[in-house]
Amino acid sequence: xxxxxxxxAAARHHPTERPPCICxxxxxxxxxxxxxxxxxxRWPEAHMDAHQMAGLxxxxxxxxxFENYGxxxxxxxxxxxxxxxxxxxxxxxxxxxxDYLLAGVDDWTQLNSLxxxxxxxxxxxxxxxxxxxxxDGVPIIANITGPVSVVGSLVDISTLLKAFRKxxxxxxxxxxxxxxxxIAYGQAQLAAGADAVCxxxxxxxxxxxGPKFFREYSVKYINQIMDALQPPLAMxxxxxNLHSVYDLLPELHCDIxxxxxxxxxxxxxAAVPEKAVMGNVNTHALGTSSPKKIAQLVRSCHRKGAxxxxxxxxxxxxxxxxxxxxxxxxxxxxxxxxx
Amino acid sequence: xxxxxxxxxxxxxxxxxxEDELVGEVAQEYVTAGYPALDGILKxxxxxMQKAAALYEQEEYFIPELLVCSEAMYNGLExxxxxxxxxxxxxxxxxxxxxxxxxxxDIGKNLVRIMLETAGYEIYDLGRDVPxxxxxxxxxxVQADVIAMSTLMSTTMPGMKRVIEMLEEExxxxxxxxxxGGAPISPAFANKIKADGxxxxxxxxxxxxxRLLQG
Numbered sequence: 001x002x003x004x005x006x007x008x009a010a011a012r013h014h015p016t017e018r019p020p021c022i023c024x025x026x027x028x029x030x031x032x033x034x035x036x037x038x039x040x041x042r043w044p045e046a047h048m049d050a051h052q053m054a055g056l057x058x059x060x061x062x063x064x065x066f067e068n069y070g071x072x073x074x075x076x077x078x079x080x081x082x083x084x085x086x087x088x089x090x091x092x093x094x095x096x097x098x099d100y101l102l103a104g105v106d107d108w109t110q111l112n113s114l115x116x117x118x119x120x121x122x123x124x125x126x127x128x129x130x131x132x133x134x135x136d137g138v139p140i141i142a143n144i145t146g147p148v149s150v151v152g153s154l155v156d157i158s159t160l161l162k163a164f165r166k167x168x169x170x171x172x173x174x175x176x177x178x179x180x181x182x183i184a185y186g187q188a189q190l191a192a193g194a195d196a197v198c199x200x201x202x203x204x205x206x207x208x209x210g211p212k213f214f215r216e217y218s219v220k221y222i223n224q225i226m227d228a229l230q231p232p233l234a235m236x237x238x239x240x241n242l243h244s245v246y247d248l249l250p251e252l253h254c255d256i257x258x259x260x261x262x263x264x265x266x267x268x269x270a271a272v273p274e275k276a277v278m279g280n281v282n283t284h285a286l287g288t289s290s291p292k293k294i295a296q297l298v299r300s301c302h303r304k305g306a307x308x309x310x311x312x313x314x315x316x317x318x319x320x321x322x323x324x325x326x327x328x329x330x331x332x333x334x335x336x337x338x339x
Numbered sequence: 340x341x342x343x344x345x346x347x348x349x350x351x352x353x354x355x356x357x358e359d360e361l362v363g364e365v366a367q368e369y370v371t372a373g374y375p376a377l378d379g380i381l382k383x384x385x386x387x388m389q390k391a392a393a394l395y396e397q398e399e400y401f402i403p404e405l406l407v408c409s410e411a412m413y414n415g416l417e418x419x420x421x422x423x424x425x426x427x428x429x430x431x432x433x434x435x436x437x438x439x440x441x442x443x444x445d446i447g448k449n450l451v452r453i454m455l456e457t458a459g460y461e462i463y464d465l466g467r468d469v470p471x472x473x474x475x476x477x478x479x480x481v482q483a484d485v486i487a488m489s490t491l492m493s494t495t496m497p498g499m500k501r502v503i504e505m506l507e508e509e510x511x512x513x514x515x516x517x518x519x520g521g522a523p524i525s526p527a528f529a530n531k532i533k534a535d536g537x538x539x540x541x542x543x544x545x546x547x548x549x550r551l552l553q554g
Binding site: 089092098161164165202208210213239240244283284287313314316317 | 357401402403404407441443468493528
């Protein structure tokens with residue numbers, strides 16, 4: 001079984017001998033310093049160069065890292081393409097938005113539409129095409145930043161959340177426009193050769209929005225995007241505590257659901273029995289504890305029912321390679337009962 | 340004309356019920372009737388915000404609701420504050436707060452600021468993406484009692500440790516209580532970097548600061 005076949009099978013609850021071990025990329029960043037130093041391709045340059053971006057993803061996989069390629073390594077590409085200013089960070093700090101482009105939701109008309117032929121959008125598309133050329137059975141995961149998070153990168157998030165309550169009409173028009181841009185970006189990533197799409201939503205969470213707005217803004221637009229893309233494999237990651245929205249999770253249109261390390265796997269298994277459950281190895285532990293401890297965490301996730309082993313969030317750039325190697329090795333050692 | 344009692348309840352209700360536009364009129368009516376502004380703030384607006392916080396803890400309210408409530412509170416404060424008698428304002432404890440350098444996620448920090456302000460603390464908000472030295476400089480400048488740092492990103496967590504080291508290097512660590520919070524932060528991390536406290540959310544942050552400053 002190639003890693004791609006294993007991932008597809010696990011996502012569809014088909015028998016596999018053991019769970020895949022992946023890290024999707026995007027907000028769920030897979031890259032860290034040791035790989036940059038070993039390969040010579042470094043942040044921040046690699047965020048802007050397709051060869052370096054693809055090269056890093058391949059280097060990590062070859063070093064006994066995750067069983068997938070996942071680009072880009074941040075969650076600012078979409079907002080930047082629509083006009084936001086981004087500080088590209090450095091070797092250790094990921095890119096981040098420096099200033100909000102819009103004063104409020106009423107200003108949504110000032111946004112650029114996302115241009116597929118320019119800037120880092122183009123870089124990501126080229127990187128996916130380069131990874132596709134590898135043709136090595138390693139699945140390529142395209143990443144989309146969640147629609148509420150993108151809007152929250154363009155407008156001050158406090159202003160946005162107030163607008164959700166006070167100005168639902170304009171908020172919806174704004175969200176429609178963002179979703180349209182994200183769909184165009186996702187389609188281009190699939191056309192470039194992506195095998196799966198992962199949408200990560202750090203801001204549009206149950207914990208922040210509460211059930212009503214989680215449904216009206218997060219679920220609605222995530223579904224709109226996934227319905228339009230129809231990727232071979234759809235993954236959704238929602239950050240934060242989820243207990244206030246457990247009963248809404250089945251409404252998400254995705255094959256794989258991923259979540260924070262503080263969320264019990266058993267709860268998610270119960271909430272979305274028809275979806276594959278991915279997670280949820282603590283990334284702080286990955287960054288700071290021992291390979292032995294990481295192997296224990298992997299076995300614990302598997303025992304609790306994770307169909308796919310993955311970090312519960314983006315990796316810290318200081319993560320030791322030995323810990324990632326231990327994570328993948330431990331996933332290779334466990335046995336699925338249905339395998 | 341409404342009694343003071345009725346108007347205090349109306350002010351409180353405006354905050355809880357997210358009436359951020361109506362609250363200004365009620366506050367004006369309260370002032371025009373000649374009732375003391377301090378009561379209007381503490382027994383009206385702040386009372387409403389505390390009720391909103393209780394609803395947040397019960398998960399009736401979430402962050403959008405809390406933000407609109409706080410907007411109502413601030414709109415009311417704008418009307419009442421100019422009428423405060425200066426004798427009524429005693430020395431407040433001071434808190435310097437900000438999101439550490441490299442991170443721009445400030446919603447948690449904003450909520451902590453709102454709740455601490457509601458509880459009567461004087462807040463110096465450095466904003467987001469704050470250079471580490473600035474926490475130290477501002478705390479010295481205003482003779483702060485508390486330094487509060489927040490981050491949502493695991494990559495910027497080491498900055499919190501660095502601020503504490505900078506305070507130690509200058510020999511002024513014991514002058515301040517340092518508290519931290521944010522999604523990737525845990526009590527264990529707070530212990531490790533020798534912070535004085537951690538809180539999981541904005542409402543708890545008030546209890547934490549109260550406790551630290553009593554001790």
